[in-house]
Amino acid sequence: xxxxxxxxxxxxxPVPSHSIIPERDLGTTPILECSHLGIxxxxxxxxxxxxxxxxxxxxxxxxxxxxxxxTTVFNLxxxxxxxxxxxxxxxxxDTHGKTPAQINRMGIARTFQNIRLFNNLSVxxxxxxxxxxxxxxxxxxxxxxxxxxxxxxKAAHERALELLSIFDMQDLxxxxxxxxxxxxxxxxEIVRALATNPSLxxxxxxxxxxxxxxTAELMENIVKIRDTFQIAIMLIEHDMSLVMGICEGICVxxxxxxxxxxxxxxxxxxxxxIEAYLGKQx
Amino acid sequence: MKKSYLSKTNWVNFAxxxxxxxxxxxxxxxxxxxxxxxxxxxxxxxxxxYVVMALSLNLTVGILGELSxxxxxxxxxxxxxxxxxxxxxxxxxxxxxxxAAMLIGAVLAGLVGVVVGVPVLRLNGDYLAIVTxxxxxxxKSVVENLYIGxxxxxxxxxxxxxxxxxxxxxRMILNGPMGVNGINKISTFTAGFVLTMIVLVVxxxxxxxxxxxxxxxxxxxxxxxxxxxxxxxxxKLMAFVTSAAMAGAAGTxxxxxxxxxxxxxxxxxxxxLILVFVVLGGQGKMWGxxxxxxxxxxxxxxxxxxxxxxYRMLVYAIVMILVMLVTNSDKLKGxxxxxxxxxxxxxxxx
Ligand SMILES: Nc1ncnc2c1ncn2[C@@H]1O[C@H](COP(=O)(O)OP(=O)(O)OP(=O)(O)O)[C@@H](O)[C@H]1O
Ligand SMILES: [Mg+2]
Numbered sequence: 147x148x149x150x151x152x153x154x155x156x157x158x159x160p161v162p163s164h165s166i167i168p169e170r171d172l173g174t175t176p177i178l179e180c181s182h183l184g185i186x187x188x189x190x191x192x193x194x195x196x197x198x199x200x201x202x203x204x205x206x207x208x209x210x211x212x213x214x215x216x217t218t219v220f221n222l223x224x225x226x227x228x229x230x231x232x233x234x235x236x237x238x239x240d241t242h243g244k245t246p247a248q249i250n251r252m253g254i255a256r257t258f259q260n261i262r263l264f265n266n267l268s269v270x271x272x273x274x275x276x277x278x279x280x281x282x283x284x285x286x287x288x289x290x291x292x293x294x295x296x297x298x299x300k301a302a303h304e305r306a307l308e309l310l311s312i313f314d315m316q317d318l319x320x321x322x323x324x325x326x327x328x329x330x331x332x333x334x335e336i337v338r339a340l341a342t343n344p345s346l347x348x349x350x351x352x353x354x355x356x357x358x359x360x361t362a363e364l365m366e367n368i369v370k371i372r373d374t375f376q377i378a379i380m381l382i383e384h385d386m387s388l389v390m391g392i393c394e395g396i397c398v399x400x401x402x403x404x405x406x407x408x409x410x411x412x413x414x415x416x417x418x419x420i421e422a423y424l425g426k427q428x
Numbered sequence: 429m430k431k432s433y434l435s436k437t438n439w440v441n442f443a444x445x446x447x448x449x450x451x452x453x454x455x456x457x458x459x460x461x462x463x464x465x466x467x468x469x470x471x472x473x474x475x476x477x478y479v480v481m482a483l484s485l486n487l488t489v490g491i492l493g494e495l496s497x498x499x500x501x502x503x504x505x506x507x508x509x510x511x512x513x514x515x516x517x518x519x520x521x522x523x524x525x526x527x528a529a530m531l532i533g534a535v536l537a538g539l540v541g542v543v544v545g546v547p548v549l550r551l552n553g554d555y556l557a558i559v560t561x562x563x564x565x566x567x568k569s570v571v572e573n574l575y576i577g578x579x580x581x582x583x584x585x586x587x588x589x590x591x592x593x594x595x596x597x598x599r600m601i602l603n604g605p606m607g608v609n610g611i612n613k614i615s616t617f618t619a620g621f622v623l624t625m626i627v628l629v630v631x632x633x634x635x636x637x638x639x640x641x642x643x644x645x646x647x648x649x650x651x652x653x654x655x656x657x658x659x660x661x662x663x664k665l666m667a668f669v670t671s672a673a674m675a676g677a678a679g680t681x682x683x684x685x686x687x688x689x690x691x692x693x694x695x696x697x698x699x700x701l702i703l704v705f706v707v708l709g710g711q712g713k714m715w716g717x718x719x720x721x722x723x724x725x726x727x728x729x730x731x732x733x734x735x736x737x738x739y740r741m742l743v744y745a746i747v748m749i750l751v752m753l754v755t756n757s758d759k760l761k762g763x764x765x766x767x768x769x770x771x772x773x774x775x776x777x778x
Contacts, residue, residue: 246655255656264645264653265648267641274638275653275656275658279657282638285639289629299638302638342656
């Protein structure tokens with residue numbers, strides 16, 4: 147693999163949307179810009195006035211107490227829910243009216259808080275399904291096993307193993323996804339998401355259910371993924387060591403409202419956050 | 429890398445091909461040695477048709493994971509389209525005429541599959557079961573009121589018998605509720621075997637390809653499938669229409685092995701019968717569908733079982749409910765798993 151830039155957790159600079167992004171990302175279009183984003187479920191306003199800018203190579207954090215609306219934000223970004231208000235720009239393009247599948251093809255991939263794997267299929271097939279729009283051939287090439295089928299299947303097989311090796315999972319390729327231990331299922335979800343070649347990766351509680359050593363390894367791997375793929379990552383996490391350790395810009399949500407934005411240091415010393423979130427934990 | 433191409437799935441697929449080929453050869457040998465009773469010989473073509481029906485429904489139920497309760501409707505479309513085509517086509521070679529009729533039956537059933545599938549497969553939930561149930565009944569009513577005749581000028585169709593006026597030498601082919609009579613029985617066991625093999629190859633190759641994985645991804649987790657960029661409607665429709673077209677070909681095969689076919693033959697009971705084959709054989713297991721379709725077609729014809737024939741649907745219904753209870757209950761599954769240890773993962777590809 148060609149030599150890739152290693153990013154240090156660097157200087158954060160403000161942008162017009164009252165967010166901060168890494169200084170190195172200033173010259174390029176932000177990967178994600180949300181303005182006035184909001185959704186109501188019946189009478190309940192689950193998310194309101196959600197404004198955020200995420201830099202092209204940033205690791206961003208989204209935190210907040212249970213029920214704050216974090217997963218709902220991911221569901222809005224990926225069009226599982228359609229926003230009641232506001233706009234989402236992905237790489238400068240409006241995502242209004244797109245389907246979840248189109249959003250993925252535009253560059254957002256995600257994992258799920260409650261793991262969603264293709265449980266009856268093998269680990270390798272799960273990753274190959276992630277490669278659906280990367281290694282393409284028609285149904286007819288597949289059924290008739292034309293040369294294109296063999297060529298693309300070989301490429302998909304090799305790419306799947308290469309992606310699995312990020313988490314050292316290539317030996318599990320033939321296992322049934324649903325039979326994997328919890329931690330491995332979470333990692334497989336990340337690999338499957340990466341297979342779709344995203345420019346923004348959304349991770350919903352990637353460390354949930356992992357022990358401290360697994361979490362430490364995951365932290366390293368998230369940074370490694372950002373460095374090798376040169377993508378932006380936005381993650382939801384309750385494990386503060388992970389969030390404060392690797393996230394550059396952090397956004398705190400409470401009752402669907404952003405109550406603070408800033409670097410780890412700023413968030414940790416913010417009195418509103420301590421009261422609403424960190425205070426509650428003690 | 430070679431290793432993964434000869435995985436367990438591939439092994440199951442090759443065993444299934446082998447099973448079908450051996451069964452065909454054995455029956456052919458026994459037939460030429462005069463060891464088959466005329467009852468059995470008469471059953472060979474229908475068995476092939478039912479096997480293909482079960483395989484094709486398994487594509488919808490086992491691989492795509494959608495419940496269809498009107499599969500006999502597609503068989504009906506294929507049966508009548510094929511019967512009319514076989515009567516009308518100016519092809520003298522019987523196998524060629526059969527092949528062409530099957531192709532027409534498959535294409536027409538596939539088109540009907542598009543018409544049924546496009547509006548319904550966009551919706552999530554159990555709508556497909558409801559709509560296919562209605563579809564089966566509609567097809568039956570349509571065919572019961574359809575008259576198709578042929579004369580020197582070509583084919584004439586009408587929903588009223590007396591609307592068709594023939595020039596000299598014209599005759600009615602499809603006669604409304606009386607169906608098609610005096611069919612030239614050109615279906616053969618060999619043709620049934622070839623169709624079964626083609627259907628198996630298509631299903632296995634589809635399942636082990638990009639499109640097949642997309643279809644199974646939709647079955648296992650639709651939201652996750654969408655999140656990796658899979659077009660839901662496209663792949664649902666692909667599986668459903670392929671399944672319908674195969675049922676159409678099976679319908680033609682069946683029809684051209686009978687003297688007479690009527691629309692009432694392809695009713696709700698037939699759809700349920702095919703579903704029983706699939707559920708008993710195991711969803712997603714093609715070899716299971718083949719065995720279930722074969723034995724449940726032959727068994728009721730054996731002298732011992734003939735007495736119980738009237739209770740056939742009742743027995744099937746009870747067995748199906750039991751199977752569904754067992755496969756849906758984790759407790760019972762665990763129990764069954766302890767008694768019959770089953771290979772993990774193999775169930776879903778082959
Ligand atoms: N489809 C829905 N219909 C109605 N209410 C919903 C729906 N989805 C989410 N909500 C509500 O929106 C609020 C935010 O939920 P969300 O799942 O986004 O929280 P969260 O921040 O991810 O919490 P957690 O940390 O527990 O995962 C909750 O009050 C939830 O009940
Ligand atoms: Mg959540």
